[in-house]
Amino acid sequence: MARRARREGTFYGWYVALALFFSIFLSVGLRQGYGVFVSTWQDDFSVSVATVSIAAAVGWLMNGLSQPIFGRITDVMGGRGVILVSLLVMGGGSVAMAAVPNVYVLIGLYGFIISFATGGVSFTPAGVIVARWFRRKRGVAISLLTTGGSAGGLVLVPFAAYLLAFSNWRMAWLVMGLLILGLAVPLIALVVRSDPAEMGLQPDGDDAPAEGDVQSGPPAGPLDAKRWRDSLSSPPIWQLSVAYVVCGVTTASIAVHFVRWAESESISPGTAAIAFGVLSGINGLSVVAVGLLSDRMPRRVLLGSVYFIRAFAFLALVFLPGQAALWSFAIIGGMSWLATVPLTTALAADVYGVRHLGVLAGFINMAHQMGGAAAVYLFGLVFDRYNTYDPAYLAGAALLVLAAITALSIKERKYSARYAPVSAPAIAQAGSAGASTTGDSGGP
Amino acid sequence: MGPDRLLAHHAGAIDPKLADWIKHQIDSVSGLGPGTIVIVLGAMIVVFPLVLGVLAVRARRQQQQQGEDSN
Numbered sequence A: 001m002a003r004r005a006r007r008e009g010t011f012y013g014w015y016v017a018l019a020l021f022f023s024i025f026l027s028v029g030l031r032q033g034y035g036v037f038v039s040t041w042q043d044d045f046s047v048s049v050a051t052v053s054i055a056a057a058v059g060w061l062m063n064g065l066s067q068p069i070f071g072r073i074t075d076v077m078g079g080r081g082v083i084l085v086s087l088l089v090m091g092g093g094s095v096a097m098a099a100v101p102n103v104y105v106l107i108g109l110y111g112f113i114i115s116f117a118t119g120g121v122s123f124t125p126a127g128v129i130v131a132r133w134f135r136r137k138r139g140v141a142i143s144l145l146t147t148g149g150s151a152g153g154l155v156l157v158p159f160a161a162y163l164l165a166f167s168n169w170r171m172a173w174l175v176m177g178l179l180i181l182g183l184a185v186p187l188i189a190l191v192v193r194s195d196p197a198e199m200g201l202q203p204d205g206d207d208a209p210a211e212g213d214v215q216s217g218p219p220a221g222p223l224d225a226k227r228w229r230d231s232l233s234s235p236p237i238w239q240l241s242v243a244y245v246v247c248g249v250t251t252a253s254i255a256v257h258f259v260r261w262a263e264s265e266s267i268s269p270g271t272a273a274i275a276f277g278v279l280s281g282i283n284g285l286s287v288v289a290v291g292l293l294s295d296r297m298p299r300r301v302l303l304g305s306v307y308f309i310r311a312f313a314f315l316a317l318v319f320l321p322g323q324a325a326l327w328s329f330a331i332i333g334g335m336s337w338l339a340t341v342p343l344t345t346a347l348a349a350d351v352y353g354v355r356h357l358g359v360l361a362g363f364i365n366m367a368h369q370m371g372g373a374a375a376v377y378l379f380g381l382v383f384d385r386y387n388t389y390d391p392a393y394l395a396g397a398a399l400l401v402l403a404a405i406t407a408l409s410i411k412e413r414k415y416s417a418r419y420a421p422v423s424a425p426a427i428a429q430a431g432s433a434g435a436s437t438t439g440d441s442g443g444p
Numbered sequence B: 001m002g003p004d005r006l007l008a009h010h011a012g013a014i015d016p017k018l019a020d021w022i023k024h025q026i027d028s029v030s031g032l033g034p035g036t037i038v039i040v041l042g043a044m045i046v047v048f049p050l051v052l053g054v055l056a057v058r059a060r061r062q063q064q065q066q067g068e069d070s071n
Helices: A012-044 A049-077 A079-097 A103-121 A123-133 A138-166 A169-191 A235-264 A269-294 A299-319 A322-334 A340-352 A357-386 A390-408 A424-433 A435-441 B016-030 B034-070
Strands: none
Touching (some): A012 A049, A012 A079, A012 A138, A012 B034, A049 A079, A049 A123, A049 A357, A079 A103, A079 A123, A079 A169, A103 A123, A123 A138, A123 A340, A123 A357, A138 A169, A138 A269, A138 A340, A138 B016, A138 B034, A169 B034, A235 A269, A235 A299, A235 A340, A235 A357, A235 A390, A269 A299, A269 A322, A269 A340, A299 A322, A299 A340, A299 A390, A340 A357, A357 A390
16 A cells, blocks of 8 residues: 655645536536526527427437547546536637527537537546546545535526626626636646646555555556456446436436426425425535545445435335425435435446546446436326326336445445555456456455 | 426536526525626636635645655
8 A cells, every 4th residue: 555645735636626626516507507598598589498498408418428428538638638628618609609699509509519518527527537636535535526516506507697687698608608718727727637647646645656566556446447348348337327327317307307296296386496405405415425434434335325315215205295205305315416426436436447437437427317318208208197206206216226226236345446456467467358357356 | 397497416407497586585685686696606706716726836836845855
């Protein structure tokens, strides 16, 4: 094990994580802020809400599809370049939004270009960079990124709403674009480095390892493979992906249908909004708590627990009466809402190392987005057919139990670098022998 | 139920009704005009990266200094 750094001051990796926090803050905030402008565009362009919504739907799809692409580029060229170029496109696209003449250009610009670019400023490349900078504190560092997304919704969405009220939607997009170009681009260029080795540093701020030390160089995993495709023949990537699909199904469906469910239970949208605010607040605390805990105990146990907790939240929606269901869901669901993100990314990094983490995390994130998109449609179908969400929520609870069991079944002690340290020769062997072979040899 | 109703998980667009409701609540609690709130929130957004950038540059210089001293 490498010796701990004796240098004074804060480890530079925390500045990198905070700069990435800000880029995620802008990226998520920008996409969530889209909803603020829907009714204005509806009036300005004389189109239906459904037409304006096409851009959001296309954007959801493009964002999902872009994840493995940006992940692969991150693995090859480093995450800093991916995030910088993506921020330039996002910022330039947002400035161009100020000049959008009709809804078709809006769909093309926001739905395709900006949404695709936001995939390059997502948890995929940012998570890879953080996973390179941190090994022991990976969980809490990635949870910091996750809170950036929550903060984006809390600050940037009201900011966009007030910009709209203060001026107009063109000025609002211009200002947001200039914030990205004028603040995020220089910050990432100045502060972020894709790998601590670029600054002569080691992960976690450790001193340079002595010759023969294990875990020297970029963090590796027992299933580190020479080709990323070899990783697909190992169980953990599928276990993580299956569970994350369920995460997408259950979060996207709630996100879209929560207000409508509340209305069906005779709960006012305002009360539902307060409950969702409570959920978000508890979620912020739980993400940090889970990040801290996950660096001290098996991540699969926490991940499985998070899915189990969310299953209880779904059951509360079915079996408890209106208000009790609402607040139970807000409190119980808040404990699990975004907590899956740092756990899944950190566990993938522990198992597969960082060499191909971008493309692997990209696939896992794409699975999440696709599952979410399908669930939004299917939950709507269920409500239209049965006039209640109960069958859909029961199915969601069952899927969450399945996800919990799947997460708990990951052989973390055998496949995670936290329990099965990988030496440099073993990594080389992994490269030549393929993922599944080395995975078996990498266990204690 | 269209995709415009996505609330706040990962990066979906916020529900327009919810955004409007949140703005109304902030209005009633703060009693401030839109321009003032834009300035307050804008200042928060601008200050964070500026302070972080300065601190990061200082940390990098300090680290280089330590490296030179140890050599």
